[in-house]
Amino acid sequence: MAELLDLFVFLIPIYVANSSPVVLGGGAPLDLGATLQDGKRLLGEGKTIRGFVGGTLAGAVAGGLAAMLYRLPFFVDARMQFVAAFVLAFGTLAGDALGSFIKRRFGVGSGRPFFLDTIMFLVVAMALVYPLALPNLYDPLNLAFFAGLTLILHPMTNMLANKAGLKNVPW
Ligand code: CTP
Ligand code: MG
Numbered sequence: 001m002a003e004l005l006d007l008f009v010f011l012i013p014i015y016v017a018n019s020s021p022v023v024l025g026g027g028a029p030l031d032l033g034a035t036l037q038d039g040k041r042l043l044g045e046g047k048t049i050r051g052f053v054g055g056t057l058a059g060a061v062a063g064g065l066a067a068m069l070y071r072l073p074f075f076v077d078a079r080m081q082f083v084a085a086f087v088l089a090f091g092t093l094a095g096d097a098l099g100s101f102i103k104r105r106f107g108v109g110s111g112r113p114f115f116l117d118t119i120m121f122l123v124v125a126m127a128l129v130y131p132l133a134l135p136n137l138y139d140p141l142n143l144a145f146f147a148g149l150t151l152i153l154h155p156m157t158n159m160l161a162n163k164a165g166l167k168n169v170p171w
Helices: 004-019 049-069 078-105 120-128 140-163
Strands: none
Touching (some): 004 049, 004 078, 004 120, 004 140, 049 078, 120 140
């Protein structure tokens, strides 16, 4: 397993990208209101263009700043780490949207809890950054740490966002 600090710094663009849409989001939905054959929305009202773009940019900026301050051993050089921050942030929002797509197909309404909520964004971010990362990133212990921490932090931060009045529901 890599150094703990490396693992935490790696997660910065992902966690910032995943948590910022609740404040940055709003306005037109990403699916522009489109409904599929099953009568359900493509993605639903919970996924907005502003949330997607804002979350991607916020995550990329946070991870980009981190790349300038701290070199991670998961990338060949600082430049690659910088580019990866953007890919990780974008992957996070893409995974979040894919999760909503799947939720809608299962008939789960926007804002309702679903098991994929906690982990889909991480899976897609890790998959998209694969071509940019060194193989050591995918050490099973690293992946277990990322998944474990995310499964713990996701419900905690959602509860806090609910208490802070940012979210209507505590999940
Ligand atoms: N959000 C957004 N745009 C995004 C993602 C999130 O505007 N691309 C905002 C929305 O206000 C959303 C809130 O962040 O309600 C919480 O995000 P999330 O829990 O992912 O969405 P849900 O409302 O639960 O919708 P879904 O069931 O589709 O996940
Ligand atoms: Mg939700």
